[in-house]
Amino acid sequence: MQEKKEFATKYGLSIEPSPLSSLQWNPFIQIPQDPYHTISGKIARLLDSTLEILSQNGKKNLNKFWKYFEFPSHWSRIDCQRLAMIFPFILQRFLTPEYIKKEVFEKMKTATSLNSNNLIKKIIECWIRIANCTKLVFSSYFRNKDDYNNLDIMLREESECLIKVFPEFNMLPNVHVNFHLVQYAVSYGNLINISVGVKEMVHRTFKIFAPYTNKKEIDFDLIKRYNTMEGIRKFFDNNVNYKKIEIFDNWFITNNSTNISEGIIYLKIYFGL
Template identity: 30%
Template sequence: MGNLMLLKLTISILSPEGETNFISMWKSFKHPRQWSKLLNPISHIESYMMSDCLRLGMVIPFILNRSLTVNCLKPQELARLQERTNLNRNQVINMIVKCWAIVAKCSQLAFKTTLTNNNYDELAIYLKKEREALIEVKLMYGHDINIIENALQTNLEWIGSTGEASEFSNDFVGLPNLHASCHLLRHARTFGTLVNTAVRTKEMVHRILKNIVPHTNCKNIEFDLLKHYTTLQAIRHLADGGIDPRNLRHSVEFMNISQDFNHLFKDWFIMESSEADNVELEVCSQSSQFRNIILRKPVSAHNTNIRIDTVSFKTDLALAYESFGYRASLINQKCNFYEGASYIQYIHNAKVQCHLNTDDIVTIQVEDYGESFAVIRAIFKYKSNNGYLYPFIYVDWFEDTYKIHGKLDCLIYVL
């Protein structure tokens, strides 16, 4: 989606005050716990990988909406933007935030693991909005509208006639993958998803190797990662017997490779997870859609904000049991609380690994209301009358105000 290019473009126009405000708001913004630590986007942008750009791209509209003012842009940049767009200063700020909001929404749709017919229609709408927004951004930086429109129209006609895309001219250098968005909808309908599972493996390898490369501060580590990744690919090739898929023939040089492995792997080691002693495996699932439920990191009930001796808590627990067909009176009193939980959920015959933590904001499908939002206040297990332990989450629901934010184009909820 070109998040990295747009991110660099946005950072380049920030004044020192703008950078300070941006970083201050970025540090105070609450991220999901399962996200890996994001490096400082101002000083470490060259170390950002695809997953980093995607995650920052999802929250940057809200960060900019709270931190970006007319004083946060370089005076010469603000003057140039006003001149090219014929907008006043506040309108320029709003346009930058709206552009990021569209890109974030497009990314959210593109990276959904499952897509419905409504999602396809929504993706088509937002892809068009994204192209228009990015073209407008390029116009703000001096690109000729005729060059952009002609190149885009040529590319669309080529797609329609041959099913393939031609490359844009050199005048399109720096434009964030505008031509790629012309393919996304067709690929989504053809393959059912736009998620490339191979990327996760590569990013995992890169994230491990990133810790190996010393002094990454402000350093472009692409070459270092490329060398490490190429080495691992070569080792994988050797471990497979040195078979070349083009001729399916063993190479003579690989006959004694096992002796060389002793030298290559002598410093490698594997250790047990530090969380192994804090995992509970004996809980049962209330639904066949949820498997392999694991509760992590026990906490004392005194360290939670939940009072289990209140009538409201006992009523909610009884209603939860009743929802899956257990209507007997609850005789046990003890609840064991945990900081997190993980499980595998089956969605449309696909397995999805999910992780939950206290204070996370989650979406929940409610039978009569559809998709609703809630904050997790507690994760606990309770022993029912039949002797089985069942896991539960205690949530506070967000209330829909049925209002849409003017710049971010998202629904507004209150807690």
């Protein structure tokens, strides 16, 4: 111990632990998986698995009912989330044992210990569960602890249903993430806050505004504008911390910040005075 103290004294080190030593790095929480691509990948994989078990007649009937399905008029395209919404209804309209490959169907009956009718219902149930989970995952708010518990229960039941009917889902990372999504929702309020879709929307607004910047420090201009707009929004939302804000102050960047040309005007707006 004495040698340790002498060594610390010689090199100016502290033998006491640093205040930062107690901090723990948890990559599962601090680097969350993107819910959008996680859910989309899971839905796409379920679609592939469903198509693989269908016979040729089954695929023809699927195309037929898909073609005449009543899609909402405002849908310009079909993404994975919308596919999960409509696919259970399409399957319910045509799926019977005769439209599934005979050998595959017998293996599935043996593996699941279900009869023909119940197995068909279980396949459709997989799509229903994944649709319900998708809706809940992208909910804009969770009101209390019960909502988070409900999300946890639904994700676990979805995983069990998928693995029972389609064993290949057992080792799928997109299914394993189900066990972490609840913790992400608790840590970040909801899962929309960490969804890449939100980041892409912000990126799009930045790209639209980029041509109107001063072309000197685009990053600074975009962040300044974003913060200004957020301040205005919070002010009109009666946020007590935004009763007085200054916008457009130091908006433009010059080579010498102390020598501003006469053509640049500072516009200061005071609210609540």
